Amino acid sequence: MKNKLIIAIDGPVGSGKSTVARRVAEMLGYIHLDSGAMYRAVAWKALCEHIPLDSPDRLAALASSLRIDLAPRNGKQQVILDGEDITDWIRTPEVSHAASMVAVVPGVRHPLVSEQRRAGAQGGVVMEGRDIGSVVFPHADLKIYLDASPEARAERRWQELHEQGEASDPLIVLAGVLERDRRDRERKVSPLVRAADAVIVDNTAMDAEETARVIVLLAREKGKAAAG
Numbered sequence: 001m002k003n004k005l006i007i008a009i010d011g012p013v014g015s016g017k018s019t020v021a022r023r024v025a026e027m028l029g030y031i032h033l034d035s036g037a038m039y040r041a042v043a044w045k046a047l048c049e050h051i052p053l054d055s056p057d058r059l060a061a062l063a064s065s066l067r068i069d070l071a072p073r074n075g076k077q078q079v080i081l082d083g084e085d086i087t088d089w090i091r092t093p094e095v096s097h098a099a100s101m102v103a104v105v106p107g108v109r110h111p112l113v114s115e116q117r118r119a120g121a122q123g124g125v126v127m128e129g130r131d132i133g134s135v136v137f138p139h140a141d142l143k144i145y146l147d148a149s150p151e152a153r154a155e156r157r158w159q160e161l162h163e164q165g166e167a168s169d170p171l172i173v174l175a176g177v178l179e180r181d182r183r184d185r186e187r188k189v190s191p192l193v194r195a196a197d198a199v200i201v202d203n204t205a206m207d208a209e210e211t212a213r214v215i216v217l218l219a220r221e222k223g224k225a226a227a228g
Helices: 017-028 035-048 056-065 093-102 106-120 132-136 150-163 170-186 208-227
Strands: 006-010 031-034 068-073 076-081 125-129 142-147 199-202
Touching: 006 017, 006 132, 006 208, 017 031, 017 125, 017 208, 031 035, 031 068, 031 076, 031 106, 035 056, 035 068, 035 076, 035 093, 035 106, 035 125, 056 106, 068 106, 093 170, 106 125, 106 132, 125 132, 132 142, 142 208, 150 170, 199 208
Parallel strands: 006 125, 006 142, 031 125, 142 199
Antiparallel strands: 068 076
């Protein structure tokens, strides 16, 4: 029997899921699993091999042929695709856009969801994405729906691009965030939804550290309740 929690964190683009989940895992001594990185890896490979993003059969075949490992190293999560570290190559706007298209393909999602479930089955994990609490781990011990205003999320995304040396117009970034929200919520396969039993954490006015501490407090209370 597992004695550590499965923590599922879902939320829209720019809500800070990856940063917060990584910090929560550090504070609890858990493993951080970024499900979105797996879809980015498939998207990156599809772009490299010039596989059309509107070809579900070819994308499904590609996803089934890949080995994707998420490995912690020096406090960060590395994404290893078929033995090659592609961590720094999957965070570009092009890959982000491609990942949102790849993620709606059932033949891509099925093998990746199975792998995510296997990785987190024993507990002691913080997994984040857009369908973790609703699809991947519907029986997670603690479900969080992390949200913030579109303007705040766009500002974070703009800052991220700026730090990567990519010039961008804040208004264009905001439009992109709104469009991504629409695609994520309207897609037919595993749309972005808040699980009925998820705790909503709005971090519009909180930084990542404050947000992580709120979630850790909830996790510890959940753990105490389970032990009692």
